[in-house]
Amino acid sequence: MNTRLVVAAAGALCLALAAPPPSAVSAEEEKPYKVVDGKVDRETFNGYRRYGNSCLQCHGPDGSGSSYAPNLTESLKHMDYVAFSDVVINGRQNVTQSQQNVMPSFGHVEDVALYINDIYGYLKARSDGALGRGRPQRLDN
Ligand code: HEC
Structure with missing residues (x-):
């Protein structure tokens, strides 16, 4: 695999981790308990x-x-x-x-x-x- 592609893929992965789908986040955060x-x-x-x-x-x-x-x-x-x-x-x-x-x-x-x-x-x-x-x-x- 060429280096640029790897870097791009890693970048996309970081973005994905930093920003999960909004629906998933709010469903979790709505609960006032754990x-x-x-x-x-x-x-x-x-x-x-x-x-x-x-x-x-x-x-x-x-x-x-x-x-x-x-x-x-x-x-x-x-x-x-x-x-x-x-x-x-x-x-x-x-x-x-x-x-x-x-x-x-x-x-x-x-x-x-x-x-x-x-x-x-x-x-x-x-x-x-x-x-x-x-x-x-x-x-x-
Ligand atoms: C001295 C008894 C007493 C204590 C202590 C008490 N309550 Fe109540 N509570 C009542 C009564 C009686 C009602 C129903 C009042 C009415 O129908 O207007 C009520 C109603 C409520 C309601 C409304 C329920 C509904 O379905 O409308 C909530 C919420 C509530 N209490 C929460 C609490 C919480 C939280 C505490 C503790 C911090 C607490 N109460 C302590 C007697 C008490």
Whole structure:
């Protein structure tokens, strides 16, 4: 093979590696969590922990709901990140039921407000069926 051809081929390969098809990239990046063989990245694990500390008491283990508060793995099938964080930051009160169920506002709770992305990621992984119930294993360590 002549040298120029080899150089051209190598150049084309570099370009191909640097710029995969846009569709492949966005499909990967849309996921707000990372789960590989049932193990989660640091952020998703953090979300699991924060959920356990601040949300589980009402929304039940694994986001799966209780008699008091809705199943968040179902909610996230139709709620996007913006709608989710709006409810979590501002809270909400169901006034249509005879019994008043209150979703507190977490805007002033640093442990939640600072890590709302991670909590969303964890719940989204549960909602997508990418992650089972219980304490997930971590990818790193
Ligand atoms: C004191 C109990 C309580 C705690 C703690 C709590 N929630 Fe809620 N949450 C509720 C109730 C009750 C509702 C339903 C309110 C309504 O219907 O208006 C709700 C609603 C929601 C909704 C809307 C669901 C939907 O389908 O519309 C989201 C999202 C949510 N909570 C997320 C969270 C997250 C995340 C946490 C932890 C940071 C949390 N909640 C902590 C009681 C709670």
